[in-house]
Amino acid sequence: MPRPRVASLSRYLLYGQLSARGCLRAQARTIPIVVQLSQCRAAHAETASSHLDPAPMPHHVPLRKQLKDEAKKLKASGKKKKKNINNQVVDGWELTVGIEIHAQLNTAKKLFSPATTSFNDAPNSHVAYFDLAIPGSQPVFQKETLIPALRAALALDCNIQNVSRFDRKHYFHWDQPSGYQITQYYEPFARDGKIALQPRDGIAAEDGEGISVGIKQIQMEQDTAKTMAQPGNVHWVDFNRTGVPLIEIITLPDIHHPATAAALVRKVQILLNAADACVSGMEAGGLRADINVSVRRNDDPSASLGQRTEIKNLSSLKAVEDAIIAERDRQIAVLESGGIIASETRGWSIGSTETRRLRGKEGEVDYRYMPDPDLAPIIIGDDLVNHLRESMGELPDAEVEELIRRFELSTKDAQSLVALDGGRRVEYFWNVVHLLAERFGSDTNSPKYLSGYQLAANWTLHELDRLTSARIDDDALDLGFTEDGQCDRVPTRHLADILFYLHQRKITAKIAKELLWAVFRRRVPEDYLTIDAVINQEDLWFKELNEDEYIELARTAVEGQEDVVKQFVDYKHYPQGKLMFLVGRMIRLGAEERIDPKEAEKVMKRVLEEIAPTIKNQS
Known part of the structure; x- marks a missing residue:
């Protein structure tokens, strides 16, 4: 196939227009890439009328209903799902989990272009030439994006590297027009951190009084475009998110229980928020987690870790815990039946009971990592790091x-x-x-x-x-x-x-x-x-009843309540509920604005101590 001209590439990137000749034509039927929302709608209408059978708009099902429907299906199948709190370990097996957390930095500019970051504006309204990989455009590191990244690393107790560099991670997808993502694979800006988790953070009971999870490194990288699925196998692409600065936090495989993994993600979100590094959490799509899961038999602690699989783009704390449990159980079932765990990337949907295969797991060779020739190293001075550490405030x-x-x-x-x-x-x-x-x-x-x-x-x-x-x-x-x-x-x-x-x-x-x-x-x-x-x-000042008025009101409240009063004689457990019932009668019978409930309770106790023995003798 001959190499396409620059003009043809420009029309493809900006308007989704492709030449009638060439192998990419079929993609135009399912992947129109557009710049403005109005153009999206026009392109969608034209594509649907000329190439696709009309498809009805899918009915939106609320998340709560989805979960209820899944629960009904599970109940109808006769299977009972274990509560997560009782499903943290499997006898004879050890679970190992490592987490990669991607968080959007709190910045006004993108990582390598002067375009402003945008989350709720019109699609493709904040896009620079470099975001679209227009030929001739170059990345320019926006220095202000480094500040929230450093605050995040300090909050996670990392060592800041004085020199860091950017690398290219190659892959082709319509959400990454340049064909590569700029990240920091070899020389990240922060290493060797740790996060301390305590029982109050929600860790599994099996982790006792606490656990420390190591952080291998934190690297800066650019986000991809946002893909929006439409009816009829059509996808719209919003490039506003392209180039938004991210940090990727990579933990060591120190986690062995699903609840602890979810607790770590929650703790990271709280720390990033407190450091003003990331103000958009999982609920808003500003923080996403990829989970690496492996299992091995625990009869040989010296044995190497099992083959890991990766679960991509988990967007809630519950999804983190549920997906780990499901993948752990799947791997154990495969190994117990004599199978082999494949190195692969898997997905998870809300309400699911099993993970699903997405693709084979890419490795370093697949991505062809290489130093980015267009970006100079980042030099971070100790004076800047010390200033940020001193001004961090209380975590x-x-x-x-x-x-x-x-x-x-x-x-x-x-x-x-x-x-x-x-x-x-x-x-x-x-x-x-x-x-x-x-x-x-x-x-x-x-x-x-x-x-x-x-x-x-x-x-x-x-x-x-x-x-x-x-x-x-x-x-x-x-x-x-x-x-x-x-x-x-x-x-x-x-x-x-x-x-x-x-x-x-x-x-x-x-x-x-x-x-x-x-x-x-x-x-x-x-x-x-x-x-x-x-x-x-x-005239709202509290004019409280005097002691005699309280006593008189208490005696009035117990009149005709002999059956209740008898329960305060020879009791095994003090009938607190009955006491509060009588106090409630006091408040209803008296002037509520002049009654202190605590004082009324004290007086009622004294009155009951006086009259309860009398009622017992009478009976």
């Missing part, structure tokens, strides 16, 4: 430890505070704590104020989220936390005032929640200048 593990130690929060609450809203939620919490400390005055570290700080954590986590669940209008759906820990909808000073009065028992929990709602709906400071002004003008 999630250290902050979680501080929250648990200082405020006695549960591990779950501490981790949630740190992880939510990209770290902005925990900054908001610290600002509220600072304002509360000012309100408490001297000796703010006294144990008597600890419950106030715990109240702040609880409300920052839960009560603020309940505000957005009402969905009264679109304007009320987003709290809008800022990088410095502020919130336009619920200013920190207002929340601190509400929590201070609640902690001091000057307002009730019900009134506190109503005040929070008023703040969220912008009635403060529009209708009232301050929280104090709202409470004063609406």
Whole structure:
């Protein structure tokens, strides 16, 4: 076949137009490559009418329904799927897992062109000549892309290499118009890192008190174009993603349980987010994982690792764990039947019970790695690395430890505070704590104020989220936390005032929640200048019942409840549920705005201790 002219290649890359002669013509029927969305639609319509039988648009099935349908099929087949928590090991076999994580860097420019990174803009609206491999275009390394990559490597405790180089990884596919991907195979910019995983990270129980997973290297590379499948075996290609800077994090094969693999991917995502290196996670397609799986019999620990297979492009934590379990079980079944594990690349679909073969596994020779002749080495100075390390700030593990130690929060609450809203939620919490400390005055570290700080954590986590669940209008759906820990909808000073009065028992929990709602709906400071002004003008101060009034109300609440009161005599287990039932009667019978539920519970206990023996004697 004669070599095509440059003009022909240009028409193919930009508009999907091919000459009527030549072996590539058949591809034009199924792979029109276009530049603008309007051109995509026109090309699709023309192609469908001239070459393809009309195909109906596939009906979109929600993910939840897909999972339900798969569960129904599994149930109908009579097979029972083991819960993952009980399916971490197989007797007689050892699982070994290594992970390659691809994460999109938080940058404004692409890796080798000045085009801006784009995730939601019109298709092919941010494409430079080099992104399309237009003849004569050259890669120009965008230095600003190095900064988030270095932050990521430092967060993962890697050694930064002073000199790194780019290589070409050759393969042909329509999402890679140049015929090769630029990466760092031989001399990456970071090596020899590690990630410490603890039980609170969600590792398998079999890993005990923790595990350290080594990181072989982290390399920078360019992303490929985005392929969008259409009806009738047609594919559209969006080159906006071509050249978007990625880092590839390659771990050592130190993982031996599926849950631990999923925990590592989650931990990496949290660390990259905390370092402001990658702000788009798995749920948005900004982080993808490839999993290498092998098994061997555990009767000979000195034996070499088994033949590994690779599962590509896993896009959720559940998929990571499920796919590893499925591939482990497949390999064990093959080996136990006398078969041989092939070196291959496999795929995984949501709701599947088995991995599927995609292709034979490529190796170093297949990709024909070679140094890129158009790019100079990257020289990274120690002064830059030291500056980034000193300005890194506190990483999630250290902050979680501080929250648990200082405020006695549960591990779950501490981790949630740190992880939510990209770290902005925990900054908001610290600002509220600072304002509360000012309100408490001297000796703010006294144990008597600890419950106030715990109240702040609880409300920052839960009560603020309940505000957005009402969905009264679109304007009320987003709290809008800022990088410095502020919130336009619920200013920190207002929340601190509400929590201070609640902690001091000057307002009730019900009134506190109503005040929070008023703040969220912008009635403060529009209708009232301050929280104090709202409470004063609406007369919302808590005027609690005195002790005699509590006792009288408790006695009224137990009247006619002899069967309930009898359960507080000679009990084996204290009937707490019945106690709270009687406390509920107290609140309903009395003035709710004047009753403290905790005080009501204490008084009810005393009253029951007095009258329960009397009822026993009467019976």
